[in-house]
Amino acid sequence: MDFKDEIKQFGDRVEKLKAQISTEEATKNAFIMPFINALGYDVFNPLEVVPEFIADIGIKKGEKVDYAIMKDGQPTILVECKHWSENLDPHNSQLFRYFHTTKAKFGLLSNGIIFRFYTDLVEKNKMDEKPFLEFNVTDIKDNQIEELKKFHKSYFNVENIVNTASELKYMNELKSFIHTEFQNPTDNFVRHFAKQAYSGVLIAKLMEQFTGLTKKSIQQYINDLITERLKSALKKENDDEQKAIEQETALATDEINESKIETSDEEMEGFMIVKTILRQKIASNRIAFRDAQSYFAILLDDNNRKTICRLYLNGTKNYLAVIDEQKKEIKHEIATLDDIFNFAETLHKIVATYDATDKKTQ
Incomplete structure (x- = not known):
């Protein structure tokens, strides 16, 4: 089974089992450990994965992160886990505290369904506030699997991941911005397009009108784009079907012709x-x-x-x-x-x- 199929299968398993998982510890055992294992690490080998890894914070001793994935005797990925039903937003500060006290280059915060990967793009040795990679494993996209694959033990390369992390981080932020603007266009966004279509002064009444028009235009454009894609897909499907019919017809004709041949x-x-x-x-x-x-x-x-x-x-x-x-x-x-x-x-x-x-x- 290749990595893509394994992750897809893992996502299906999480969806089926989550209702039976009642504690954080059960989430670790049922979801987090199998996930780490899918990345190629032996969760029962302390040279690869250390549970309850001690990450002392200043005068506070004995602080522990749930798992540390090790490389060359040093933690390289810190993993903090929560119950599958918990919202992860309030918990990144905990991982943030652990991050700068170790030599780990990446942090992973997860409830077994949502997985958030962090690094230190903004300030060295200080974990970013926003993840550069985030996905829902029960609905993971192919491009996200390709990024996740870079964390697999067989392909893991810090420099390679960091080089693409910045692009991923800003692309995610841009997609979020575009999504917000498409749903509720801001004045600056509306004004940018309105000026291309209207040469006069954009008074308040016109801005209100153009806000509605901008939103409708975006929705119409997306609908047209989807329709065009569907038409293209259907045309390809029909062409493939027609080609298959022609091939079957040709084969049938050949068989009929062969049946008519009599060697004298x-x-x-x-x-x-x-x-x-x-x-x-x-x-x-x-x-x-x-x-x-x-x-x-x-x-x-x-x-x-x-x-x-x-x-x-x-x-x-x-x-x-x-x-x-x-x-x-x-x-x-x-x-x-x-x-x-x-x-x-x-x-x-x-x-x-x-x-x-x-x-x-x-």
Whole structure:
């Protein structure tokens, strides 16, 4: 099972079990420890994970953080846990106090459902107030799983995570800002767009009007965007379905056509003549045939790209056809099958050309 599937499965498990989890300790055992384990760390190995890690704060001794994920004998991720039903907002200060007393580079605050990852982007050795990565594990997005994967033991690299943490942090803040403005546009936001559409003075009454128009325009734009995406997805689905139908139809047609093909005694006699001509210089088992509705093909090595000749023996006139260097078919009329012997030299040259080409590509 890959990491993505494991995290998705873990999220499903949390959703099913949370109603049965009544204490903080049970949350740790049922949710937090399995999560740490999913990141590739052995929760029962004190060299990797230390429970009740002591993080003395000033004159206060014996302060403990729930878990410390270790690397090279030092804590690298501090994990503070709360009961799954608790709001995490009031508790980041506790993790904040622990953070600057250790050498840990990351802090994780979680109730087993919401996971918040912190670092020190604003001020070195001082945990930021806002997380750079936050997700609900029961509804985690693929891009969030990709960021979480960087914390897996197999991929963990402090520098790599820190380099992307800043971008993630500001993107989250910008998304939050955009969400707020889209729901309830501020005057500055409305004024920015109103000035593009209206050249006059924006008095209070006009600002009120443009506030409503801005909100409607945003909603309409998002709806149009979603509609366009849906149309595109449906078109692709329909195109794929049509392509599948065409392929099935082609296969069915081929099967029907094959069922109509009957190899005649005359065609088999012609094949034996060609085989007799060529077996003087190549093994007879290299000469094969494939019958079609309009012609009888004789091939080298049973390969469609190595056509030796084609026999047309079903019409009022009979032909032996060969393929020239420009891939064009050249037909030669034959009165009887014995006339095939007249093309012995040509057939030998065709086979020799195919073999020479194969040697060059080897």
